[in-house]
Amino acid sequence: MTRNAILRPSTSGMHLAATICLAAFLTACGGPDQSARDNSQKVAEKATSTNSGNDYQETLMTALLDAKPGDVINIPAGNFSFNRSLSLTVDGVTLRGAGMDKSVLSFKGQIAGAEGLLVTASNFTIEDLAIEDTKGDALKVNEGKNIIIRRVRTEWTGAPKTENGAYGIYPVQTENVLLEGNVAIGASDAGIYVGQSKNVVVRNNRAEYNVAGIEIENTLDADVYDNIAINNTGGILVFNMPNLPQEGARTRIYNNKINNNNTRNFGVAGTPVASVPAGSGVVINSNDQVEIFQNEIKNNNTANIIIASVFESGISQDGMTDVFDPYPESIYIYDNDMAGGGKSPDRMELKALKTLKFGPLGALPDVLWDGFVDPAKLVGGALPDAMRICLQNGAAELINVDGPNGFKNPEIATADHNCTLENLPAVTLTGPLAEG
Amino acid sequence: MMGVRNLVISLFAFLIGCAGETNAPPTPTFHSEGYPEKLSDWGNLIAADGLLKLGYDVHPYDLATPLFSDYAMKLRTVTLPEGQLADYRQNDVFDFPVGTVITKTFYYNESGDGTVSYGAPGKLVDASLPLTGTRLVETRILAHRATGWVAIPYVWDEDQSDAYLKRTGAVIPLNIQHHDGRREAFAYVTPNQNQCAGCHAPNNTSRELSPIGPKARHLNKASTYHDGFNQLDYWRFAGLLRVTDDQAQSAPSNAVWVENHKDVSSARDLDARARAYLDANCSHCHNPKGPADTSGLNLEPDALGPALGLCKVAIAAGDGAGGRPYDIVPGHPDKSIFVFRMESTKPSEMMPELGRSLSHAEGVALIRNWIETMDGNCT
Numbered sequence: 138m139t140r141n142a143i144l145r146p147s148t149s150g151m152h153l154a155a156t157i158c159l160a161a162f163l164t165a166c167g168g169p170d171q172s173a174r175d176n177s178q179k180v181a182e183k184a185t186s187t188n189s190g191n192d193y194q195e196t197l198m199t200a201l202l203d204a205k206p207g208d209v210i211n212i213p214a215g216n217f218s219f220n221r222s223l224s225l226t227v228d229g230v231t232l233r234g235a236g237m238d239k240s241v242l243s244f245k246g247q248i249a250g251a252e253g254l255l256v257t258a259s260n261f262t263i264e265d266l267a268i269e270d271t272k273g274d275a276l277k278v279n280e281g282k283n284i285i286i287r288r289v290r291t292e293w294t295g296a297p298k299t300e301n302g303a304y305g306i307y308p309v310q311t312e313n314v315l316l317e318g319n320v321a322i323g324a325s326d327a328g329i330y331v332g333q334s335k336n337v338v339v340r341n342n343r344a345e346y347n348v349a350g351i352e353i354e355n356t357l358d359a360d361v362y363d364n365i366a367i368n369n370t371g372g373i374l375v376f377n378m379p380n381l382p383q384e385g386a387r388t389r390i391y392n393n394k395i396n397n398n399n400t401r402n403f404g405v406a407g408t409p410v411a412s413v414p415a416g417s418g419v420v421i422n423s424n425d426q427v428e429i430f431q432n433e434i435k436n437n438n439t440a441n442i443i444i445a446s447v448f449e450s451g452i453s454q455d456g457m458t459d460v461f462d463p464y465p466e467s468i469y470i471y472d473n474d475m476a477g478g479g480k481s482p483d484r485m486e487l488k489a490l491k492t493l494k495f496g497p498l499g500a501l502p503d504v505l506w507d508g509f510v511d512p513a514k515l516v517g518g519a520l521p522d523a524m525r526i527c528l529q530n531g532a533a534e535l536i537n538v539d540g541p542n543g544f545k546n547p548e549i550a551t552a553d554h555n556c557t558l559e560n561l562p563a564v565t566l567t568g569p570l571a572e573g
Numbered sequence: 574m575m576g577v578r579n580l581v582i583s584l585f586a587f588l589i590g591c592a593g594e595t596n597a598p599p600t601p602t603f604h605s606e607g608y609p610e611k612l613s614d615w616g617n618l619i620a621a622d623g624l625l626k627l628g629y630d631v632h633p634y635d636l637a638t639p640l641f642s643d644y645a646m647k648l649r650t651v652t653l654p655e656g657q658l659a660d661y662r663q664n665d666v667f668d669f670p671v672g673t674v675i676t677k678t679f680y681y682n683e684s685g686d687g688t689v690s691y692g693a694p695g696k697l698v699d700a701s702l703p704l705t706g707t708r709l710v711e712t713r714i715l716a717h718r719a720t721g722w723v724a725i726p727y728v729w730d731e732d733q734s735d736a737y738l739k740r741t742g743a744v745i746p747l748n749i750q751h752h753d754g755r756r757e758a759f760a761y762v763t764p765n766q767n768q769c770a771g772c773h774a775p776n777n778t779s780r781e782l783s784p785i786g787p788k789a790r791h792l793n794k795a796s797t798y799h800d801g802f803n804q805l806d807y808w809r810f811a812g813l814l815r816v817t818d819d820q821a822q823s824a825p826s827n828a829v830w831v832e833n834h835k836d837v838s839s840a841r842d843l844d845a846r847a848r849a850y851l852d853a854n855c856s857h858c859h860n861p862k863g864p865a866d867t868s869g870l871n872l873e874p875d876a877l878g879p880a881l882g883l884c885k886v887a888i889a890a891g892d893g894a895g896g897r898p899y900d901i902v903p904g905h906p907d908k909s910i911f912v913f914r915m916e917s918t919k920p921s922e923m924m925p926e927l928g929r930s931l932s933h934a935e936g937v938a939l940i941r942n943w944i945e946t947m948d949g950n951c952t
Contacts, residue, residue: 202766273920380879
């Protein structure tokens with residue numbers, strides 16, 4: 138209740154003024170295509186009498202169709218309804234609202250389209266607006282370079298539920314990407330999801346009441362910092378999935394607040410996130426070279442950090458290409474402020490484990506590892522130093538739950554992981570995203 | 574080949590002579606820029622005298638197994654610039670010269686009370702589609718300009734006199750009667766111009782628009798519009814396509830969608846029919862370079878194994894996974910995500926993502942049967 142009140146001030150009564158305002162803007166920026174645009178709008182009325190009452194939808198769709206590289210499309214304050222998805226295919230466009238609580242694109246009445254806004258373009262910036270209640274994903278950017286998404290809110294305004302769309306902010310196969318200052322709420326998969334991308338910075342965002350707060354998947358070189366991931370099923374996920382064009386590696390997660398991610402898993406059965414136990418702070422699955430440091434990770438009821446192989450999610454080996462590496466390696470956890478985790482794990486086998494090993498009032502350790510190791514990589518019975526899972530985190534303990542043997546002999550194994558790894562380099566955004 | 578084409582043109586001229594000048598077929602006009610306001614501005618298709626008339630040198634064609642679009646019947650045409658041919662490609666869309674115009678008109682049968690229905694696409698009479706009892710909905714133009722292909726959508730007006738530019742798409746409420754008598758209301762959605770690229774930019778890196786249908790495997794079938802001809806041969810003889818004997822003889826062919834595949838005796842085997850269906854309905858996105866390569870699922874005719882969806886976990890399907898473990902679970906259509914997404918009409922679940930509001934019962938049945946007959950376990 139409170140979060141909605143904070144995030145969505147009333148904007149009723151602003152619609153008409155806003156539409157006029159945008160119309161004026163379009164006229165001012167007309168250029169050579171103005172006559173074509175006028176024609177299309179004049180004819181549009183004639184051709185589709187069924188479509189009256191969707192003024193702003195028509196206006197924004199037309200602006201997106203007519204966009205030229207370098208254009209800034211301003212979206213005024215107001216609450217605007219759309220019944221079909223929006224799309225942008227032109228490079229170099231900026232879409233700018235008046236604020237994430239002021240310019241609201243609502244897709245509550247959507248009848249067609251798998252997302253709210255689909256962008257297939259490079260050099261794209263979107264800022265200061267909200268996309269609400271899309272049937273599928275809210276904002277998807279499918280393949281592009283130099284992408285900036287900032288101060289955008291994606292939200293499903295009802296309770297967290299399975300019927301909500303899958304992803305809030307969803308760049309996939311993108312390169313040189315900055316996501317900052319966004320708010321993502323209620324996604325039935327991930328609030329902020331970066332897939333199959335390269336060179337990514339995710340910072341100062343807030344992800345709440347999603348199945349996955351922030352997910353970095355099959356992505357190379359991502360820095361995830363200064364974010365708040367609370368009240369999700371899992372706070373921050375770093376995954377690799379099989380059969381995709383790119384396997385990910387090198388993610389740094391630091392200075393985040395990753396607390397109370399205990400919302401029941403409302404993901405759709407069959408999706409990878411549906412296997413994430415409620416109460417997961419950070420989850421690493423099958424990914425390599427992940428550095429987790431200086432975060433606050435507290436009160437996540439299953440475990441503050443989980444390190445797992447895709448084996449553990451039980452998916453078919455037949456459906457996996459042979460080249461896929463399902464083992465999480467080179468994981469370095471240090472200097473995090475962890476507390477209060479593992480008190481009430483989500484799954485029955487984990488509940489049993491907790492009670493049997495740590496007592497009815499006990500808790501699972503901060504770090505839970507499923508124990509899968511690639512036998513092909515062992516040298517003299519041990520992984521090479523550079524591939525190990527290393528823990529330098531004060532009193533935090535690590536439990537190996539013995540997944541390879543059906544969870545028969547779970548053991549505290551903190552001492553086996555008393556090692557260090559070389560630090561990963563910081564991600565440097567380049568080109569138009571380069572920072573002085 | 575040019576000789577044959579001239580012969581065809583002469584034949585048109587002969588027909589005009591018989592019909593008198595007032596009934597002369599329209600002359601197409603290629604627009605090298607801009608978005609003409611009316612479909613008739615192009616002259617490829619003109620509604621007049623109760624007919625949808627094809628212009629000079631406007632050639633109708635159809636596809637072995639077409640894309641499903643809410644049961645709409647489709648009239649496809651191609652027009653090449655004077656004196657130029659398309660070049661044959663074995664697996665890709667033919668290489669059409671600048672100046673080519675392709676049209677696709679979506680229409681239904683219509684009864685007196687406005688309910689629409691469907692059947693086999695109508696034969697043309699004197700290069701025209703009779704409009705009595707016909708409801709034209711939209712015509713999409715693909716024009717090959719010097720700057721590349723451009724997609725321009727037109728929506729037919731209520732009195733069916735012309736179609737008007739509708740770049741932002743439209744929602745048209747329709748009532749449809751199915752073959753079994755069942756009726757349902759649905760919203761027919763025409764694409765906005767950017768969404769055209771959702772299908773017609775099969776390479777999501779170059780993002781160049783292109784036609785999808787005019788590939789050898791889709792066209793290599795008995796001609797619907799020119800009795801006695803294989804359609805590829807017709808394209809060749811009519812001077813539309815530059816293709817050698819060897820190429821023509823070794824051209825691939827997709828299975829033909831015969832009467833919604835109910836007439837199995839005249840169709841190819843189940844696997845060929847299912848792969849043709851997936852090719853026509855899915856592979857424009859689900860190919861190794863397409864916008865859906867993010868899923869790792871490839872539905873082109875040569876895909877195999879996990880790439881084809883066998884025991885493959887969904888990557889980012891969201892609601893579309895439908896609580897099912899894999900894209901295809903051999904022997905178990907009701908455990909397969911494919912069938913779930915084809916049956917659904919919810920925007921967040923359905924596949925394809927665009928282009929239909931209804932589920933294609935016959936297409937679903939085909940893919941069901943195909944999965945049902947597969948052997949194997951996902952282990």
